[in-house]
Amino acid sequence: MSEAEKSDIHGDHPAAASGKGMADHKELATFAFQRTRMPMVVADAREPDYPIVLANDAFLDLTGYSAEELLGHNCRMLQGEATSKTAVAQIRAIIAQEREGTVEILNYRKDGSTFWNQLYLSPIRDDDGRLVYYFASQIDVTEYRKIQTLEEAEHRLLLEVDHRTKNVLAIVDSIVRLSKSGDATLYAASVQQRVQALSRTHMLLADNGWQQVLLRDIVRLQVGVFGDRNVTIEGPDIMIPAPSVQPVGLAIHELAANAAVHGSLSHRDGGLEISWKDSGDGISLEWRELGGMVQRTEPGKGFGNVLLGAVLERQLGGHITREWGKEGLRLLVELPSLDRVGQGLKSNP
Template identity: 70%
Template structure:
């Protein structure tokens, strides 16, 4: 019977011609294996530790090794310090089960350069159905992963910018709605001052990579523009997360502006002490004005008080307690959970 595969190629050629054709096919197969652009190796499954017996030019070019350095070795020489133990275990299991597998694994070239390898392993059996070799192809996924990572980072950045923009615009919207004045110029000035306060905290966050910023730095940014000599700031190191930093900064601006216009910072000998402590899982901030005039107005005639309440109570879920003393305002802001305003409170070194 004529082999149907051979018949397709040779028809009814003589046996000698058919034999020559088989030789040619083997040579062509070897040539194709060697010249294919996909890196390929073949390991002998009948020898201990499955040594490599064939490696094409593409594999040598990818890894930087010579044929002499590759042949006779197990493929694990491509593994390195950061190669995933889980990926190695998956490969080991596939080999033990004599099954195919495809996995991305971090490998290393001869010069130590890491690369992401999409490795495909497939068993090859002989005529008796016994495992004889393992075929392994490699695809360098490093550039693809780099582009994918950049795209994912860009996507996350756009989402973060969108979130931050919405957060800032919500605060600006509150400023515009809650700032009131019968005089257009006065109204414009009050809005501008509050937006500038927002900007000061915004700059702090930008300097710290939009991760978190110290509470003490937020306080200084908002109060020291009015008076730096008579202000005392004291408390443990508290890191405030980005979403909460701007509303806290705006609240402190309202208090500082009121103190500068109506309170202790409006007096030459006036002083201000701002302190905070941890209270359970939350934070308590105390604002104490001293040597100020007798209280006449509370937070700029009322709308400052409304804005402060909106920021502290509605946005941050906190509570405000006021005590109008003869020589200045004593105010306590209680924030119920550090998770709402930050995530770390540390003692100062």
């Protein structure tokens, strides 16, 4: 085949085939190879290091290299820093065993940009069965992988939403079952207020990307509904893992609502101090109501106390201590490591 004929076959890339490569093939076959939209190369298996002897226009367009830059070189020039060594080993094994194979590998263009290459390798033998060339086709699957990754992320998100929804519904179920009132209106209001508390915490979780949330933010959110007059909130930055955020938020709401209706916040001269500290294996939270005539509620009496016990003690594995003094109620909540508790809640929604 003359150089002029090769130039016609190679179109925009007149040097895409060496004089040695595929010289015995018919002109039509070479033309079809060159003009197909699928990137393809042929490497000479009889030469050391399997140099490229033929590359079609689509391959040159995909990689950004010219024919002169590719011919005579091994395809490993497309590999880079982030190319998987495992994928390279798979390619090496396919060639060593002289068989067909498909490998997905991260390759680099001439300009340094990357693309995911679904590489198909196939041996070409002569009439005597000897390996003479290796054919390789490439499919750029970068966009497909992006879609696949997005779908996987969406699937994980749906599973997470499903899990969190089950947790919320389980708490709502407890609220509905445990609420008791002879007045239908009071019953509805009681349930509604607690569901709204859950909703506030749910939004806080969403704002934090469904990850852990600062205990301070949970406390401020729930207590702030009843005002911040004479309220002191202080403590170190302690993160509450996502599965425990809603139970903790509901418990803080119950304490704040009780203080606003029956406790220190129901009186103008009353105050509230909320503090916490890291106790090593968990969290120690102190709730101190100061001033005003405080109505005592015996442990175990009233829905608020029942719910606190259900959430803080049975669900989160904590312990509540109540003390009534001259100044008012002092309540101490000891919680274990919520990271460990969160794992339990996640596996048993």
